[in-house]
Amino acid sequence: xxxxxxxxxxxxxxxxxxxxxxxxxxxxxxxxxxxxxxxxxxxxxxxxxxxxxxxxxxxxxxxxxxxxxxxxxxxxxxxxxxxxxxxxxxxxxxxxxxxxxxxxxxxxxxxxxxxxxxxxxxxxxxxxxxxxxxxxxxxxxxxxxxxxxxxxxxxxxxxxxxxxxxxxxxxxxxxxxxxxxxxxxxxxxxxxxxxxxxxxxxxxxxxxxxxxxxxxxxxxxxxxxxxxxxxxxxxxxxxxxxxxxxxxxxxxxxxxxxxxxxxxxxxxxxxxxxxxxxxxxx
Amino acid sequence: xxxxxxxxxxxxxxxxxxxxxxxxxxxxxxxxxxxxxxxxxxxxxxxxxxxxxxxxxxxxxxxxxxxxxxxxxxxxxxxxxxxxxxxxxxxxxxxxxxxxxxxxxxxxxxxxxxxxxxxxxxxxxxxxxxxxxxxxxxxxxxxxxxxxxxxxxxxxxxxxxxxxxxxxxxxxxxxxxxxxxxxxxxxxxxxxxxxxxxxxxxxxxxxxxxxxxxxxxxxxxxxxxxxxxxxxxxxxxxxxxxxxxxxxxxxxxxxxxxxxxxxxxxxxxxxxxxxxxxxxxxxxxxxxxxxxxxxxxxxxxxxxxxxxxxxxxxxxxxxxxxxxxxxxxxxxxxxxxxxxxxxxxxxxxxxxxxxxxxxxxxxxxxxxxxxxxxxxxxxxxxxxxxxxxxxxxxxxxxxxxxxxxxx
Numbered sequence: 001x002x003x004x005x006x007x008x009x010x011x012x013x014x015x016x017x018x019x020x021x022x023x024x025x026x027x028x029x030x031x032x033x034x035x036x037x038x039x040x041x042x043x044x045x046x047x048x049x050x051x052x053x054x055x056x057x058x059x060x061x062x063x064x065x066x067x068x069x070x071x072x073x074x075x076x077x078x079x080x081x082x083x084x085x086x087x088x089x090x091x092x093x094x095x096x097x098x099x100x101x102x103x104x105x106x107x108x109x110x111x112x113x114x115x116x117x118x119x120x121x122x123x124x125x126x127x128x129x130x131x132x133x134x135x136x137x138x139x140x141x142x143x144x145x146x147x148x149x150x151x152x153x154x155x156x157x158x159x160x161x162x163x164x165x166x167x168x169x170x171x172x173x174x175x176x177x178x179x180x181x182x183x184x185x186x187x188x189x190x191x192x193x194x195x196x197x198x199x200x201x202x203x204x205x206x207x208x209x210x211x212x213x214x215x216x217x218x219x220x221x222x223x224x225x226x227x228x229x230x231x232x233x234x235x236x237x238x239x240x241x242x243x244x245x246x247x248x249x250x251x252x253x254x255x256x257x258x259x260x261x262x263x264x265x266x267x268x269x270x271x272x273x274x275x276x277x278x279x280x281x282x
Numbered sequence: 283x284x285x286x287x288x289x290x291x292x293x294x295x296x297x298x299x300x301x302x303x304x305x306x307x308x309x310x311x312x313x314x315x316x317x318x319x320x321x322x323x324x325x326x327x328x329x330x331x332x333x334x335x336x337x338x339x340x341x342x343x344x345x346x347x348x349x350x351x352x353x354x355x356x357x358x359x360x361x362x363x364x365x366x367x368x369x370x371x372x373x374x375x376x377x378x379x380x381x382x383x384x385x386x387x388x389x390x391x392x393x394x395x396x397x398x399x400x401x402x403x404x405x406x407x408x409x410x411x412x413x414x415x416x417x418x419x420x421x422x423x424x425x426x427x428x429x430x431x432x433x434x435x436x437x438x439x440x441x442x443x444x445x446x447x448x449x450x451x452x453x454x455x456x457x458x459x460x461x462x463x464x465x466x467x468x469x470x471x472x473x474x475x476x477x478x479x480x481x482x483x484x485x486x487x488x489x490x491x492x493x494x495x496x497x498x499x500x501x502x503x504x505x506x507x508x509x510x511x512x513x514x515x516x517x518x519x520x521x522x523x524x525x526x527x528x529x530x531x532x533x534x535x536x537x538x539x540x541x542x543x544x545x546x547x548x549x550x551x552x553x554x555x556x557x558x559x560x561x562x563x564x565x566x567x568x569x570x571x572x573x574x575x576x577x578x579x580x581x582x583x584x585x586x587x588x589x590x591x592x593x594x595x596x597x598x599x600x601x602x603x604x605x606x607x608x609x610x611x612x613x614x615x616x617x618x619x620x621x622x623x624x625x626x627x628x629x630x631x632x633x634x635x636x637x638x639x640x641x642x643x644x645x646x647x648x649x650x651x652x653x654x655x656x657x658x659x660x661x662x663x664x665x666x667x668x669x670x671x672x673x674x675x676x677x678x679x680x681x682x683x684x685x686x687x688x689x
Contacts, residue, residue: 172368175335179439180382180429181356190381194372 039251046248061252065237071256073226074233078212078257080143081222081229085150086208090200092151093158098192100159101166102174102184112163118156123216126153131220145221150214154207161206165199166192198274205272209261230257284346284436285311286332286469291341293327301327302338303493309437312467314460315498316484318474319516324493325473326441332471333439334358345436356385361430365442367422369414369429376401376410379428386433400428403462420451431462438463438470444479456483477517481505489513511616511666514569514659520602520634522569524617526610526663531562538568538658541609541631543587545655557670558660566669567612569659572636577603577643578650586650591643592632603643604634607651616666 034049040057041050065071100112130149131140139145169192177187193200218229234257237250265272286309293302301324309315317325330336332343334355343350350358361382369378376397383393401407404424414422423443430438443459444452460483463470474480480487481501488498489512497509501517508514514522527540529547536547536558552558558566580588589607611617611631633651643649660669 170366170368172364172366173370175355176362176364176368176429177370177381177385178335179333179355179358179360179362180385180433182381182385183356186385191370191372 035251035254038248039255041248043246043248049247061248062256065249065253065256069233069237069253070225070228071230071233071253074228074230075256077218077222077227078230079260081146081150081218082208082211084143084147085154085211086204088147088151089154089158089207090162090204093155093162093203094193094196094200095188096155096159097162097166098188100163101169102187102192115156116160119160123153123214127216127220130217134221140221141224141227143227146218146227149217149221150211151207153214153217154210158203158207161203162196162199165196169195198271201268202272202274205264205268208264212261284469285309285344286437286471287342287344288328288332289342289344291328291331291343292339293324293331293336294339300493302331302341304341305490305493305495307471307488307495307498309469309471311469314463314470314472314483314485316472316474316480316487317490318477318480318484318487319490321475323490325475325490328490329362329439329441329471329473332358332437333360333362335362359435360437360439361433361435363426363430363438363440363443365445367414367426367443367446369422369425371414374411374413375406375417375425375428378414378425379432382429382433396432397428400432403431404428419447420455423447423451423455427459427462431466434468436469438468438472440470440472442474443472445474445476452479459483478519481517489516491516507668507671508569508659509668511567511569511612511661511668512618514661514668515618518572520572520604520636522571522659523633523635524612524661525568525570525607525631525633526565526612527568528565529558529561529563536562538566538655540568540653541587541607543585543609543651543653545585545653545658547658548656551656551658553672555660555669555671561660561669565663567616567661567663567666569661570633570653571657571659572602572634574654574657575633575635576652576654577605577635577637577641578652580648580650582650583652586652587633589633589649589651591645591647591649594643594645596639599639601637601639601641601643602634603637603641604632605649605651606632612661612663616661616663 034051037050037053038046039061040059041054042056042058042060045054045056096115100108134140134145134149137145139148173191173195174187177191182190213231215231215235218227219232219235222228222232230253234250234253237246237253286307288305288307291302291305291307292300294300303324305324305328307315307317307328317328319325327336331338332345334350334353334357338351345358345360370381373381379397379400380393383396388396397410398407401410404427406421406424406428409417409421409425414425417425423446426443430440440459444455447455456479459472472483474483481504484501486498487501487504489496489504491512497504497513499507499509504513504517508517508522511524515524525540527538530537530539530544536552538545538547547558578586587607587609589605591603592606593602593604595602595604609631611620614620637643661667662669
């Protein structure tokens with residue numbers, strides 16, 4: 001009998017837990033839902049946010065945004081920016097993290113601490129000097145400026161993530177390789193990198209998401225129309241700039257801009273979480 | 283293949299820990315030498331210093347007569363087997379074994395042929411395409427051995443390679459390592475904390491404690507003639523029992539008084555150890571091996587120690603009996619920490635003996651302990667050093683057991 005009561009209490013507790021989780025999930029999904037609903041409404045019909053989908057959905061907003069407003073080009077720019085920046089940040093951070101875990105050199109602690117401390121500095125603080133430097137180098141409105149700056153902003157976090165992962169890899173593996181006659185480079189390529197795959201993937205994805213969502217750097221360093229990214233384009237679609245309050249159009253633009261991330265996250269969710277919560281010592 | 287030599291090796295870690303305090307070890311070409319000692323005694327540090335994974339603070343490492351102190355591990359041409367095997371989890375067994383060959387630029391055909399040969403020797407040819415995580419502990423152990431053997435290095439360095447295996451597998455691999463080593467005749471330094479492993483595997487065994495080698499000798503001599511009380515109570519299962527006694531001279535005879543027993547020291551013991559005479563009238567530590575005493579009913583014989591049976595261990599063919607006796611226990615520095623389960627006897631002196639099955643002893647029994655005086659060993663009660671024997675081999679490196687005893 002006591003067992004039954006115990007079971008009932010556990011079921012009740014589980015029910016409570018799930019109720020909280022479901023509520024939280026609904027709360028975070030609601031804006032996305034409203035966004036989707038609004039994006040299929042005709043601008044002329046739109047009067048405030050609707051809870052139920054319209055009975056006469058239209059794809060006009062999408063085709064307008066994609067074709068007339070140049071979201072097709074912006075989409076490509078965003079892909080180029082986020083992929084290149086994430087790739088550069090991940091590659092450089094992998095080398096740096098390996099160096100910090102496997103080499104002992106003077107100033108190592110200061111360098112590592114300083115690098116990780118830079119995570120606390122927001123991009124807005126460095127954007128003016130960054131612009132001046134890029135301008136002096138003649139790189140403003142060139143692909144290189146945005147990509148290099150974005151990669152640089154990501155680097156501290158990327159190093160931090162990869163360092164904590166690589167630092168947990170069993171040191172005996174590297175000692176065994178050393179006795180076996182493997183160079184540091186071979187140890188990096190054949191042991192450290194393959195074993196850090198989950199962390200490398202996580203670093204790449206997080207950097208890519210950050211670069212994709214970033215407004216500041218492309219806004220300042222990529223000022224030509226040819227280099228406008230989705231986020232910059234969205235900002236120009238917003239009410240304040242054009243004076244037009246075309247919410248359905250804006251929602252269609254927002255949907256386009258978050259769709260790739262949502263799909264990528266759904267596909268790589270498991271691996272992403274593993275790289276974040278696990279060390280390399282498994 | 284090459285001889286290995288550590289001389290006056292010292293290592294102090296940045297945190298101030300002195301892991302090696304002047305270690306001298308000489309391993310002959312083709313020899314299997316075991317470094318044994320309690321954890322923290324410096325045996326692994328000594329091994330890592332030979333491998334080059336640890337730089338000595340001072341002293342010399344020679345491999346094949348060449349001073350390798352400034353060489354990287356890769357350039358010392360030794361192979362190491364780690365306690366947790368350190369197999370590369372991202373590579374197949376075949377790639378694991380071939381890794382060292384690839385790193386040294388050996389041609390592909392040669393690599394593949396060598397890997398196949400080694401896999402056959404170790405009976406792992408069916409596993410070559412598997413990843414380490416799909417292997418059992420014993421199989422991983424073999425792969426780790428294969429990785430060491432395949433390179434045909436000048437020496438094998440093994441750091442407790444069997445300690446992660448279950449007892450049965452451990453015994454089997456013990457034999458296999460000895461067999462392979464004997465076949466290849468590759469100089470081997472083998473580190474273990476298990477004295478049974480040390481005794482059964484080593485051609486010679488170096489007992490270490492507190493960063494120093496206490497005695498380096500054949501297993502038989504270590505057991506028969508321990509250089510110090512530390513070695514005496516480290517080697518053997520059960521090890522020698524140590525009691526504090528007093529040597530007295532009466533009518534030209536030397537007697538050893540232990541508790542309420544008084545044993546006449548036979549003339550041949552005195553001849554073998556003339557230094558005993560100098561201890562007349564002084565305290566000594568008497569060592570009694572596990573086969574050095576009998577049990578009898580209380581009061582059955584004169585000159586017996588009285589005691590109570592503390593523990594009886596049935597091993598099938600033989601029985602181990604542990605008896606708390608009425609006698610003094612030497613200081614902890616000499617005799618080590620008191621026996622587990624608290625001091626049962628008045629001063630915690632305990633004797634452990636090996637008997638044929640059928641011995642009648644039950645826990646709690648009062649017994650008389652009859653020591654064979656011909657098998658007594660003697661140690662200095664302060665330093666723990668064995669009292670010198672005649673024609674003691676003076677060249678054997680003998681060091682004082684450090685004060686503080688077993689760590």
